[in-house]
Amino acid sequence: MASKRHLKQKINLICEELFAECVAGSLYGQNRESAKALIFSTIKMRNNYVRRISHPEPGLTAKAYYKDLKEKFTAQAGELLDQLNSF
Secondary structure (H helix, E strand, C coil): CCCHHHHHHHHHHHHHHHHHHHHHHHHHCCCHHHHHHHHHHHHHHHHHHHHHHHCCCCCCCHHHHHHHHHHHHHHHHHHHHHHHHHC
16 A cells, blocks of 8 residues: 555645646636536545545555545546546
């Protein structure tokens, strides 16, 4: 398992890229309201997952918890990317 610091850095990097794409989409796209919603979703997603790294759920092993966290983050980032590509 990577350290918490590296995991936070990777999440921040991915969210920064998604944020930049959302901003570009809002500037050049036709549907600015949905782009703004995606921007807020990206920010909320980043805050949620960075907070969850520091406070693992009791009752789960660390390996299982962080594996589940990575899978859920990847799925949610993929959904945001699909929404971004749709407009």
